[in-house]
Amino acid sequence: MQRYSGFGLLKHSLSYHENWQRVWRNPQPKKKYDVIIIGGGGHGLATAYYLAKEHGITNVAVLEKGHLGGGNISRNTTIVRSNYLWDESAALYEHSMKLWEGLSQELNYNQMFSQRGVYHTCHTLGDMRTNERLVNANRLKGIPNEMLDAEQLQKEIPALDCSKSARYPVMGASVQRRGGNARHDAVAWGYARAADSLGVDLIQNCEVIDMEINDGKITGVKTKKHGVIKADRVGCVTAGNSGVLAKMAGFELPLESHPLQALVSEPIKPFLDTVVMSNHVHGYMSQSDKGDLVIGAGIDGWVGYGQRGSYSIIEHTIQAIVELFPCTSRVRMNRQWGGIVDTCPDASPVISETPIKNLFFNCGWGTGGFKGTPGSGNVFAHTLAHGKAHPLAEPFSYYRFHTGALIDEHGAAGVAH
Amino acid sequence: MSQKNRLQSGGRIDRSKALTFTYNGRQYKGYQGDTIASALLANGVDIVARSFKYSRPRGIVAAGAEEPNAVLQVGATEATQVPNVRATQQELYDGLVCGATNGWPSVESDMMGLMGKVGGNMMPPGFYYKTFMYPQSMWKTYEKFIRMAAGLGRAPKEVDQDEYDAVNQHCDLMVVGAGPAGLMAALTAARSGARVIIADEQSEFGGHLLSSRERIGGKSAADWVADIVEELASYPDVLMLPRSTVNGYHDHNFLTINENRSDYKGDKAPADQVRQRMHRVRAHWVVLATGAHERPLVYGYNDVPGCMIASAVSTYINRYGVVPGNKLVLMTTNDSAYQTALDWADAGREVVAVVDTRAKAEGDLVEAVRKRGIKVITGSAVIEVSGKKRVSGVTVAAIDAKGDKVVGGAQHMSCDTVASSGGWSPVVHLSCHTGSRPVWREDIFGFVPGPTVQKQLIAGGINGTYALEKVLAEGVEAGREAATRLGLTAADVQLPNVRSLSEGKAMELYHIPHTKPTSRAPKQFVDYQNDVTAAAIELATREGFEAIEHVKRYTAMGFGTDQGKLGNINGMAITAKSVGQTIPETGTTVFRPNYTPIAFGAIAGRNCKELFEPKRFSAMHKWHEENGALYEDVGQWKRPWYFPKAGETMQQSLDRECKAVRESVGILDASTLGKIDIQGKDAREFLARVYTNAWAKLGVGKCRYGLMCKEDGMVFDDGVTSCLGENHFLMTTTTGGAAGVLEWLELYHQTEWPELEVYFTSVTDHWATMTISGPNSRKLLAELTDIDLSNDTFKFMDWREGSVAGVPARVFRISFTGELSFEVNVQANYGLHVWEKLFEHGAKYNLTPYGTETMHILRAEKGFIIAGQDTDGSVTPHDLGMSWCVADSKPFSYIGKRGMMRSDCVRKDRKQMVGLKTKDPKVVLPEGAQAVADPKQPIPMDLLGHVSSSYWSANLNRSIALGFVKGGLERMGETVYYPLADGRVIEAEICSPIFLDPKGERQNV
């Protein structure tokens, strides 16, 4: 792998940037792999990388129906945090956070991971209680998290309206200072480049149209372009299409696919240096390094695969943002878009074996997928390598919806972004 | 400064209305009818921006929504600042203040430009992914500097004083764009009797006809437009919206139109007017007549001020009477741009040459240009521009027939303006908003709208139709088709006579070759706003970013505020060529709303502050206000939280309120509790299915507490339900849960058990509810009611009908405090009267109003749960220690029963709700504190559960708490520890959650 550095940039500028190597090959698929990963999004590419890097399994193909990193990894609002309520989730997301913290260097690809702080504003006594509970749980689990009162919050975020005149005045906030943003595309590309350099075949424009299953055991997948490709194990990481893939395997998943919308303003001069989320008034915002205000909208209530949702959601979101940040009223919204999120009833993912032997699913990340990318890939790689769940993934079993051992992140965490 | 580029006559400006405006602190003149851009050009202002990455000087390129450079800060005062206003779309008004958004000390001489020159070569696409990584700790510092360069304009620091509103519109036909096609479509539909809305982003209707010198039906284009507009105005069912941008096209023919109501006359809306209005339109049919944007060509240093698109040059001359230079070189791949040479020459300025990339140029316009004696150089291209802050000349060279390489020697020409045209790109944006992919048309080298499920028609430029006579005909055809589809008789509209031009075949060319390879050639800009060059795109594809989305993201092409209206097709073409594919194989990126940016305020409308969400008040709210209540937001309700007296701390108020209830009598406004009237012969059976406990034997006149679960066995609401008649019940719910519970009941009735005869009606707002609680409550109420309140006839958990304070009332003897309590319900409009009467009579008992906080303390003393505070969707009735409220012997398997039996729900070590007594009775546990068995264990600790409710109990003179502990119900008397953030560790004993009167005697007196 060609190493990136400031010096390298200088060197290449002298040769008019004509000699940069490809970031990844475009290989033809082999007939058989040890592991096939369906889905070349962030989680799939991370899985491939950790399989090769940590488990020495390099005879791996990632089959992507479009282009690498073309799913939700490129459509999210880039928030990273690990302040989840339940022990199981906090452990998984904190595992991810620790990986984020050295990821640029590990991948030699700048993830622009910026720990600018994630604030959850509280607008009711209930919000305060919920956040206190969260902060205490996190702290004792080794995930620093703290409460601020409204006065302190106002000092840290001048643009936020902490006055009493708001419809739901801000009473305080919890802040995870290690939370922040990362550059979404860099995550996909960084993992892809690193995985490719370890020998993983990244096959783009390769749609999986069926699965080869015999006696309850998967032996390969059928692709539109390259016919059947055999594999000992198959991992399915196809957010937004998990249900479609499950149908091929002949089972249903405990999830539904919904549109989740986001929007950005035009780029403006520095306005907000942190991530602010309000579950109560339903809006959250950060500002990108380019100056765009990046805003998350709510989830549409119906199943939708169209990568677009309803305008009323955008209206409510903008209302929330103007309510929280009144000085944005004259800032202009540039663009909106939608992703497809697979949401489980308990707002926690499924990282699990399935009713089909040797077929594993990693899905249902809902609105939490981006921040979970490194951790998800890491534990799923372990799961695929060992044929059984990584200890951190065990609670996220497909079967928890039978036993009732749910990890309910909506109850206390509101809209889990 | 004189308007040196202003023509003496012509154009649609009003020379009798001179306007003064300020740009970058300097005053200029313009006329009514100008845009900022036309006025700046008239005044000879060349530089309007510094580019984002390289800080290169940039000038005005276009005349409309596609302008990438002239993006200004507008606003005379702090509160009226608007960032990123496109100068080509902002109408000039007297006193307008604007400025460039970047450049230090000024946009004319920017220090960063130096950096761009020196460091520019170090900034290929994605350079930031490749550096700033080491050491890890330095990224924060690097980023600080990167962020300093962020953004174009700035947000105001003061709050917007203007208002915005929204209007819902319904129409038969929505016509987007009022150019020749749109006008004809609207006219045809209107004549056919359709209800029509026609909207256009420009200040007046006419589209490109406003800058055209064509004649239509023997009239000037402008007069023809005026006649059509006059006729449209005569139809009462036609709504015409100029200055109105259709910014989004959503599913099921829902469109949003952002109408500019006042930005064209000032930065602050006049009193009593809104600044902008959103029209939320449902249209039966839509005609998109959005026209086309001219594509610039991509050539060396094509960003030097003075490089423009050809049609924009014509627009400035014909519409605004402004010639943006003195000596023009025009480069084109097609015939239509020759009109610009004619316009320029007619304005009396010099056309140095027309450089046509085609080997052969023929066609009526070409001939007209030749006849004027203008030099036409064929088979050639402008390969490079010279000049720094303004074009000073061009290098022209012969190119091969495909336009791939330079084949002839170069010649230099001196000029100050370069107009280019690479053909036209249909404005397909809106058609893509609903998920339809555009399709490539080889014959026009452009994308047109693809198949769609929307009821959408297209006409004119968007359809790749550019000849005026055909555009008019398509407009009529679209209008007729819409009318027919609407079930109307389509009117005949005669097409006016227009000049028919013969045109030579255009050449497909996007990227002009240079003598040097692209990587070494002078920068050839594709996306001006984001400084994306042809070399950058080629580099991206060399590195493996071959999908168009990859190229877009890696280079940032199309991510600007112009969303790539000028550059995207050129970028796709360069990508396609670079990876050896056709353009349709390469595909297009997806256009999303908004078409052009829209103020947040306009989208939010009036729904902020007071109207962000409605506030709900009880009938006694006036009294609460007068008596100094502080409020708690519960759902949309404003509930009294507590009633402080002068000089009291919150705790003192609560202590006083709590004691008053236990010692004498207090009163709570409980009107906000959800109330659902349930009737029908199967009402009782229905209750038994949705509650966990038994309902079969509840007699008329009796009340019962019930728990409600979802199918997973988790508690989601609770409340008291009373039997009003054999087939008639009144259910109460939590304040926040009311709507959800009603929906839940309806869901099960309508979809699962429609055979049950039962009806639900929300009566929450119909009743005012006041809870009188305390040992003196009976005495007090007895003074005002005809109901026999004696313990023998009116027992605990009974209800009675009668009169209270002279009005009909239902009185429920139920208790959430554990005291003798009566809940008085009267018709809501009598509420205040009864409440005041109670206070008149209550003075002698020291009747004390209490709020939600005291109510919470009093119930916690009794160990009663609050659904939503002590539950979180993960607790079963058994977890709450409320197995007494679960009747598994009921014949029907009620909702939640099976869920509670799942293997995980019957584990012994589940988190269970218990009481908690701190070892030090003066210490109150913070709510949310987490229990551990051993506070000395290392982090991460093993957490046992959290404190859900915790208070100082004045009555018990100690702290009390409810909380969850793993296996807690079996651990009575054990000690748990709560390590707090401030380092304290609070020790507490697990106990029964009932702290006061465990036998329940006080409520039974």
Next chain:
Amino acid sequence: MLHIYCPHCCELREEEEFHAKGQAHIARPLDPDNCTDAEWGNYVFYRKNPRGLHHEIWYHSTGCRKFFNVTRDTQTYAIKEVYKIGEQPQVVAEG
């Protein structure tokens, strides 16, 4: 934004008047107590979630408060039919 025909009000109304309630035609087991954990879990949580035609329940929450069924394409969002609770869809997916 969806425009939904309420079969009870017999009018097209804005989506904002409705709540989506998920997959239709999931019958509550008649004898829950004798379902296995897996059977019960499947009923409560597991869904078809199709990319294409979806039969789903909607609630006219700020209108007539009636539930009804909708057949909708989850990719184009086109509504193919609405029908009352207890009725069967006329438009069904192939295969």
